[in-house]
Amino acid sequence: xxxxxxxxxxxxxAVLGWLLLxxxxxxxxxxxxxxxxxxxxxxxLAVSLNITNGFVGLFSLGHPAFMTLGGYLxxxxxxxxxRKAVMLKSLPDVLVAQQWPFFPALLVGGLFAAAAATLVGFxxxxxxxxxxxxxxxxxxxxxxxxxxxxxxxxRGALGLSGLPALTSVSWVYLFAVVTVYVSWRLKHSSLGxxxxxxxxxxxxxxxxxxRVARTRVMSFALGAFxxxxxxxxxxxxxxxxxxxxxxxxxxxxxxxxxxxGGTGSIxxxxxxxxxxxxxxxxxxxxxxxxxxxxxxxxxxxVVVVLVLIFRPAGLFGSAEPNLFAWLHRGAxxxxxxxxP
Amino acid sequence: xxxxxxxxxxxxxxxxxxxxxxxxxxxxxxxxxxxLINFAHGDIFTIGAFTTLACIALAKLPFPVAIVVVVAAGAxxxxxxxxxxxxxMRGAPQVTGFIASLxxxxxxxxxxxxxxxxxxRTFLVPDYLNGLVDLGLMSVRMIDLMxxxxxxxxxxxxxxxxxxxxxxxxxxxxxxxYDVARLMGININRMIMLAFAIGSGLAAVSGLMWGSKYGxxxxxxxxxxxxxxxxxxxxxxxxxxxxxxxxxxxxxxSEVLFVALLPPEYSGYRNAFVFGALIIVLLVMPNGLLGRxxxxxx
Numbered sequence: 201x202x203x204x205x206x207x208x209x210x211x212x213x214a215v216l217g218w219l220l221l222x223x224x225x226x227x228x229x230x231x232x233x234x235x236x237x238x239x240x241x242x243x244x245l246a247v248s249l250n251i252t253n254g255f256v257g258l259f260s261l262g263h264p265a266f267m268t269l270g271g272y273l274x275x276x277x278x279x280x281x282x283r284k285a286v287m288l289k290s291l292p293d294v295l296v297a298q299q300w301p302f303f304p305a306l307l308v309g310g311l312f313a314a315a316a317a318t319l320v321g322f323x324x325x326x327x328x329x330x331x332x333x334x335x336x337x338x339x340x341x342x343x344x345x346x347x348x349x350x351x352x353x354x355r356g357a358l359g360l361s362g363l364p365a366l367t368s369v370s371w372v373y374l375f376a377v378v379t380v381y382v383s384w385r386l387k388h389s390s391l392g393x394x395x396x397x398x399x400x401x402x403x404x405x406x407x408x409x410x411r412v413a414r415t416r417v418m419s420f421a422l423g424a425f426x427x428x429x430x431x432x433x434x435x436x437x438x439x440x441x442x443x444x445x446x447x448x449x450x451x452x453x454x455x456x457x458x459x460x461g462g463t464g465s466i467x468x469x470x471x472x473x474x475x476x477x478x479x480x481x482x483x484x485x486x487x488x489x490x491x492x493x494x495x496x497x498x499x500x501x502v503v504v505v506l507v508l509i510f511r512p513a514g515l516f517g518s519a520e521p522n523l524f525a526w527l528h529r530g531a532x533x534x535x536x537x538x539x540p
Numbered sequence: 541x542x543x544x545x546x547x548x549x550x551x552x553x554x555x556x557x558x559x560x561x562x563x564x565x566x567x568x569x570x571x572x573x574x575x576l577i578n579f580a581h582g583d584i585f586t587i588g589a590f591t592t593l594a595c596i597a598l599a600k601l602p603f604p605v606a607i608v609v610v611v612a613a614g615a616x617x618x619x620x621x622x623x624x625x626x627x628x629m630r631g632a633p634q635v636t637g638f639i640a641s642l643x644x645x646x647x648x649x650x651x652x653x654x655x656x657x658x659x660x661r662t663f664l665v666p667d668y669l670n671g672l673v674d675l676g677l678m679s680v681r682m683i684d685l686m687x688x689x690x691x692x693x694x695x696x697x698x699x700x701x702x703x704x705x706x707x708x709x710x711x712x713x714x715x716x717x718y719d720v721a722r723l724m725g726i727n728i729n730r731m732i733m734l735a736f737a738i739g740s741g742l743a744a745v746s747g748l749m750w751g752s753k754y755g756x757x758x759x760x761x762x763x764x765x766x767x768x769x770x771x772x773x774x775x776x777x778x779x780x781x782x783x784x785x786x787x788x789x790x791x792x793x794s795e796v797l798f799v800a801l802l803p804p805e806y807s808g809y810r811n812a813f814v815f816g817a818l819i820i821v822l823l824v825m826p827n828g829l830l831g832r833x834x835x836x837x838x
Contacts, residue, residue: 259635323823330577330638331822334770338815341767349808448763452642459639493658494650501647508640509628 214377218370225369233369237437239477240372241430244379246457246473247466248426251383253455254464254518255392256419257399259329262320262336263427263454264446265343266313270428271435271445272347274309275360278302278436287360290352302366306375306432313428314421321417340448347443359442360435367437375433379426383466386422387520395419396464396518456504462514467521476500547678549800550793555684555753557792558691562746563769564776564784565698566618566739572715572779573735575634579641580621581743582766583648586759588614588744589751590656593663603666607690607748614744615737622736627729645763652759660758663751687749694742695785702781711735715779764811768795771818777831786829791817 225233245263252260276284276291277300284296300308324335347354354360386392394415397405406412435441457476461468483496507514563585570578591613595606625644629636669683702708713721714731722728743766750765751757768791776787795814799807821828 259638324819327822327826329634331774331826333635333638334577334767334774335815335819335822337767338771338818341764341815342812345809345812349805449646452646455639455642492654494653497650498647498654501643501650504643505625505640505647508632508636508643512629512632512636 210381214381217377218373221369221373234437235478235481236369237367237372237433238481239474240369240376241434241437242454242457242473242477243376243470244372244426244430244433245454246461246469247376247379247383248423248430249454250458250461250464250466250469251386251395251426252419252423253458254462254469255387255395255399256416257463258325258416258420259333260336260420260423261333261448261451261455262317262339263423264448264450265336265339266317266424266427267431267434267446267450268343268347268441268443269316269431270306270309270313271431271441272354272360273312273428274305274432275363275435275441276353277305277308278364278366279360287355288353290350302371302436306371306429309432310425310428313431314425317421317424318417321420322413325413325416325420337448337451340446340451344443344447354443357443359440359445361440363436363439363441365436365439367433372433372437375426375429380466380470382422384520387464387466391415391418399464453500456500460504460507460514462516462518464518465514465516465520468514468516472515544678546800548680549796551678551680551684552800553793553796554789555687555749555792556796557789558688559746559749559753559765559788560769560772560792561785561788562691562694562742562749563766564773564788565695565781566743567770567773568776568778568781568784569735569739571773573711573718573732574626574630574637576626576637576641577770578626578739579638579766580644580648581641581739581769582762582764583645583652584614584617584740584743584762585747585750585766586652586757586762587617587648588747589663589757589761590652590747591744592748592751593661593757596666597664603669607745610744610748611741614747615741617744618736618740619733621740622733627732649759649763656759658759660756660761663755663757665752669752683752687753690745690749694745695781698738698742699781707734768814771814771821773828774818775821775828777828780828780830783828783830 225236228236245267249260249263252258276288276295277298279287279299281296281299284291288296320339324332324339327335348357350356351358386395394405394410397408397410398412398415402412431441431446435445438445453476457472458469460476461470461472480496480500483499487493487495563581566581566584567578570576570581588610591610592606595601595609596603601609621644625640626637629640665683669681669686671682672679673682673685702711710721710726711731711734713724714726714728718728721731746765746769747757747762750761769788772787772791773784774787775791776783776785791814794817795810798813799810
C-alpha cells in the first residue's frame with residue numbers, strides 16, 4: 201500500500217524536521233518553548249487515544265490514569281537516591297538505589313502504564329459504549345485515590361515537586377514522531393484493519409476469525425503505553441506531579457481532540473491537538489485580563505456540541521487527507537481511505 | 541465502637557443514600573427513554589444548590605418556597621439542555637450524546653466559575669432546621685430528617701405518577717419502544733422533555749439537600765456525587781426507578797460504613813471503593829440488581 205512510507209524515508213524526514221525545530225526554537229523564550237512542549241505531549245496523547253477510541257471504537261476516558269502511573273514511575277526512577285530516601289519512606293530499597301537516565305525511565309513508565317492497562321483491560325473491556333466510558337473514568341478516581349493515600353510512595357496530595365526539567369523539545373518531538381509513526385503503520389497494517397473491523401461490526405469481525413478480546417486489550421495497552429510516556433514527559437516539563445495533575449478535565453480535552461479530528465483520523469487528531477493547545481494558551485492571557493475565567497473552556501464546549509450536531513464524523517472522519525498533495529499534485533493518487 | 545456511633549453512621553448513610561437516589565432516578569429516567577447517560581446531571585445538582593443559596597440568602601424566601609423554586613429551576617435547566625444540546629443529535633450513536641453531555645457539563649461548570657467564582661461558599665439553612673429531633677434511640681438534626689422524608693415522598697410520588705397516570709403510562713411506553721409509542725400517537729418530544737424535567741428537578745432538590753447537610757457548596761461540587769449517583773443507578777439496574785432508589789441507598793450506606801467501620805487509614809480509599817464497586821457490579825451483574833436484560837449492553 202502506497203500509504204505506508206518506508207522507514208528510512210520517514211527517518212530522514214524526521215531528522216530534518218528535528219533540525220528545523222531546533223533551529224526554530226533556539227532563540228525562543230522558555231515560556232514559548234514550554235508551550236511547544238505541551239503541544240507535542242498533547243499530540244502524543246491525542247494520537248494514542250485515537251488508537252483506542254478511534255481505531256477500535258472503545259470509548260475510553262482512562263488516559264489520565266495511565267499518565268499518572270507513568271508520570272510517577274518515571275519521576276521516581278529519575279530522582280536522585282538521596283532525595284528519594286528522604287521523601288519517599290516506603291519505597292522499596294531496590295528503587296531507592298536506582299537513578300536512571302531519562303529515556304529508559306520514560307520507556308519503563310510507559311511499560312508500567314501498559315501493564316496496568318492489560319491487567320485492567322481484560323475485565324473492563326468486556327463493557328461497551330458508555331459503560332466502558334464510566335468504568336474508565338472510575339479508573340481515574342481509583343488511581344487518584346491510591347496516589348493520594350500511598351504517601352510513602354507518592355508523598356500523597358503534596359505530590360513530587362522540584363523534579364528536574366528534563367523534557368526538552370527534542371524529547372517531545374522524538375516521542376511525538378514515534379507515536380504518529382507507530383499509529384500510522386498500525387492503521388495501515390492488517391492488525392489496524394482488524395481494529396477498524398471491530399469498530400464497524402464486532403460480531404462480523406468475530407465471525408471472520410478476528411480475536412476481538414485480544415485485539416481490544418492490545419489497543420488499550422498500546423494507547424496506555426504512550427499515555428504513560430506522555431505522563432513522564434509532562435511531569436518533567438512542569439517539574440511537578442501530584443495526584444491531581446491529570447484529571448477528568450484532561451480526559452475530556454483529549455476526547456475532544458479525537459472527536460473533533462474525526463475518530464480514527466491520525467491527521468485530524470494531530471491538527472486539533474495543535475490548534476486546541478495553542479488556542480488555549482493564547483486565550484489564557486486574554487481570559488485573565490478580562491477576568492472571564494473559564495471562557496475558553498466554555499467556547500471549546502460549545503464548539504464540541506456544534507460539531508457533534510452539524511458534523512458528527514469530525515473534521516476528517518476516519519480518513520487521512522493528504523495535506524501535502526499540493527506539493528506533488530498528480531505525482532501520486534490520493535491516499536486510499538477507510539471512510540465508513 | 542458503640543452502638544450509638546454505628547446508628548448515627550447508618551443515619552448518615554441513609555441521608556447520603558437519599559441524595560444519591562434522587563440523582564440516580566434522573567439518570568435512569570433519561571437513560572431509559574433516550575439511551576443517554578447525561579453527564580451534565582451532576583451540574584444540575586450544583587445549580588440546585590446555588591439556587592437554594594440565592595433563594596435563602598438573597599431573596600430571603602422561606603425554606604419550603606425555596607424547595608419549590610429549586611425544583612422549577614432544575615427542571616427548566618434540564619429542559620433547556622435537552623432542547624439545545626441533545627435534541628438536535630437524537631438518533632446519533634450513543635457515544636455522541638455522551639460526549640455532548642460532557643461538553644454541557646464543562647460548559648455549566650465554567651459558566652458557574654465565571655459568574656460566581658470557583659470559591660466554595662458557606663451554605664446556611666434557617667435555624668429551626670438545625671434543631672435536634674429526638675428519635676428515641678438517637679437524636680438527629682431536623683434537616684437530616686427532612687432530607688430523608690422529602691426523598692421518600694418524592695420517590696413515592698414519582699412511582700405513583702409513572703405507574704398510574706396517563707402521562708406516566710405514555711412515558712413508560714416511550715421507554716419501552718420509542719417508535720411504536722410514536723405510532724400510538726404519543727408525543728415523543730414532550731415525553732423526553734418531561735423525563736429531563738423530572739430528573740433534573742429531583743437532581744436540583746438533591747443539591748439543596750447536599751448544601752443543607754454539608755454546609756458548603758462550590759461550582760465543582762456536582763462532579764463526584766453525580767458520578768457516584770450514576771454508579772448507584774448502575775448497581776440498581778439502569779432503566780429501573782426502584783432500582784435507582786435501591787442502588788442509591790445501598791451505595792450511600794456502604795460508602796459511609798466503609799469509612800466508618802474500617803480503620804482510618806482506609807477512609808481515603810472511599811472513591812476507589814465506589815468505582816471499584818461499579819466495575820465489579822458491571823462485570824458480575826451487567827443488568828444491575830433490578831434491571832432487565834437488554835440484549836447488548838451499550
